[in-house]
Amino acid sequence: MTFVRGLRCRACGRRVAAGPVHVCTECLGPLEIEYDYEAIARHVTRDSLSAGPTSMWRYRALLPLALDAPVVDLGTGYTPLVRADNLARALGLRHVYVKNDAVNPTYSFKDRVVGVAISAAIGFGTRTVACASTGNLAASVAAHAAKAGLESYVFIPADLEPAKIVNTAVYGTNIIAVRGDYDRVNRLCSEIADAQGWAFVNINLRPFYSEGSKTLAYETVEQLGWRAPDHVVAPIAGGSVLTKIGKGLSELRDLGLLPPGRTRISGAQAAGCAPVSRAFLSGAERVSPVRACTIAKSLAIGNPADGDFALRTIRASGGAAEMATDEEIVAGMRLLASTEGIFTETAGGVTVACAQRLAATGRIDPEETVVLYITGNGLKTPDAVAGALPAPREIDPTLESFEHILSGAVA
Secondary structure, eight states, rough: OEEEEEEEETTTTTTOSSSSOOOOOTTTOBBEEOOOHHHHHHOOOOHHHTTTSSGGGGGGGTTTTTTTTTTSSSSSOOEEEEEEEEHHHHHHEEEEEEEEEEGGGTTTHHHHHHHHHHHHHHHHTTOEEEEEOSSHHHHHHHHHHHHHEEEEEEEETTOHHHHHHHHHTTTTEEEHHHHHHHHHHHHHHHHHHHHOOOEETTTTTHHHHHGGGHHHHHHHHHTTTTEEESEEEESSSSSSSHHHHHHHHHHHHHSSSSSSSSOOEEEEEEEEEHHHHHHHTTTTTOOOOOOOOOOOSGGOOOOOTTTHHHHHHHHTTTOEEEEHHHHHHHHHHHHHHHHSSBBHHHHHHHHHHHHHHHTTHHHHHHHHEEEEEOBBGGSSSHHHTTTSSSOOOHHHHHHHHHHHHHHHHOO
């Protein structure tokens, strides 16, 4: 049983059968999943969703997979929604929550999208899966492929953070380091996908892959007691996460699982790679590619595939977009850690820093219920923040030596 009708072009509306394709042959526009929402509405209730497993798979009726199809399940999702009162005070806000996806199996939200994509790939009979990645996706593809017994190849920029390479290599995948930035890696992978016929999760499986991000919205609403937040702030790399959070909220409203209303959706980018934020702030109708130069490598996509859609989502929701310098990114990482005990990677530092800017300029109302999406673990990018931290104070192994340090601290 499936609620998927097929694929539909987001540009011209042309429909095709569901399969490992992502580009419309008529207009070259991107394809997305088309659902039978009337059938879903007859099948899904709040109670039926809440009765599901405590993972992202409680929402599988809203995902592009047959209900009886096997899935590759690492236990992803239903991550904590933390009430962040300390951070709220620091931001000058009253009601702040942090959706902490840094605790997923491979320590990033990518486990959501990869779980859906590789489960779909198995249904299409694929035996080799692959991806173009800035790090987090590589680890997730490698882990899911290992669990499913599939061959995998991951393609990364050659200057990727060492911690992310280790986090990927441990799963036994084939790592190919490409001399060039992510956009060049992605172009190469598009050629390889055509030549080899492999399932690239974020290329020819992108319509399926991107739907996994909707579960961030579903979980947030359920964890708030079936209530939508007033405002969310999400990082932007390729633009899919923010767009699909918006789609997930809209679906719940359209299905009658949420009352009518609007959630403002704001985007966060690094100043060194901010094509969507620059387009928003300049009033441009389209996103123009940029050359990436930022410590937030997981967001360093200068030509975002879903950039225009992210821009539309922000504007349609009444949200905003901001960007953070490298120094502000590090400060954002430290602020989240020192207020809420959550160590995030650089992308999370971007989200916190941009939320701080949005709050300071009044684009987040102090009375709004705000959710910040933290998408990766800080142990993936420790070097980014290491130089900004104080060195340990060294003492002799005596009480006198410690008391000397203590008296100095008190003084």
